[in-house]
Amino acid sequence: MRIWLDGGLRDIESARVSVLDHGLTVGDGIFETVKAVDGKPFALTRHLDRLTRSARGLGLPDPDHDEVRRACAAVIEANPMPLGRLRVTYTGGHGPLGSDRGEQGTTLVVALGETTRRPDSTAVVTVPWTRNERGALTGLKTTSYAENVVALAHAHRHGASEALFGNTVGRLCEGTGSNVFVVLDGEIHTPPLASGCLAGVTRALAAEWTGATETDLPLDVLDRAEEVFLTSTLRDVQAVHRLDDRELPGAAGPVTAKAMRIFAERAGDDLDP
Secondary structure, three states: OEEEEOOEEEEOOOOOOOOOEHHHHOOOEEEEEEEEEOOEEOOHHHHHHHHHHHHHHHOOOOOOHHHHHHHHHHHHHHOOOOEEEEEEEEEOOEOOOOOOOOOOOOEEEEEEEEOOOOOOEEEEEEEEEEEOOOOOOOOOOEOOOHHHHHHHHHHHHOOOOEEEEEEOOOEEEEEOOOEEEEEEOOEEEEOOHHHOOOOOHHHHHHHHHHOOEEOOOEHHHHHOOOEEEEEEOOOEEEEEEEEOOEEOOOOOOHHHHHHHHHHHHHHHHOOOO
């Protein structure tokens, strides 16, 4: 594997970040996951725009989009594969052991790993922990990801691939690495950004292309939704066939199946929508 680190490609054996990098010591960093299909990144412009929004939210310098694009192209060319997970990580760089930042500049890492197409449907669980819709990191895609690690491990122990969070006021929010959509009376709804969810790139495209409505939803909407589906960079649109102990027969349902079809067609027509 060849990895981009701070200006050039490195072999995986020589790609090393300081043990004092602020992204490691205090989680002072941001990232994006980009789907790479047959050597081409999908929706890279949207991902770079969100990377910048996350950087500004943390008070990091704006990432250089031209450099990130060069890095992505170099890594994809150096690691040919039919379907890949392209990971762009940008941190506060070398710093002291406390929360203060250092003065040596940021760290940029771009890596690519092979992946496979997700199943058409999956099982999810809700978790007892909440998203803080008013937190300092709300809406930012940061490397402070430990609560997602804990929740996802909980999901795996219960035979599911994803965990869904409510927020502090009992509203439906998001998954550990996905956005959630529900179908009510044949109409598609997804929680608004005010719920504390991440502004997912796939979420935005799916909502735009299917006419979904942003709706403030109670967490118990999951008990009565006719259909439920997830969106994310590597899931695209994925139906839910089991939610906790509730089976959703026939998943993907007709509305979800149409959303999956629309997304596949539109994404196939434009790799940078």
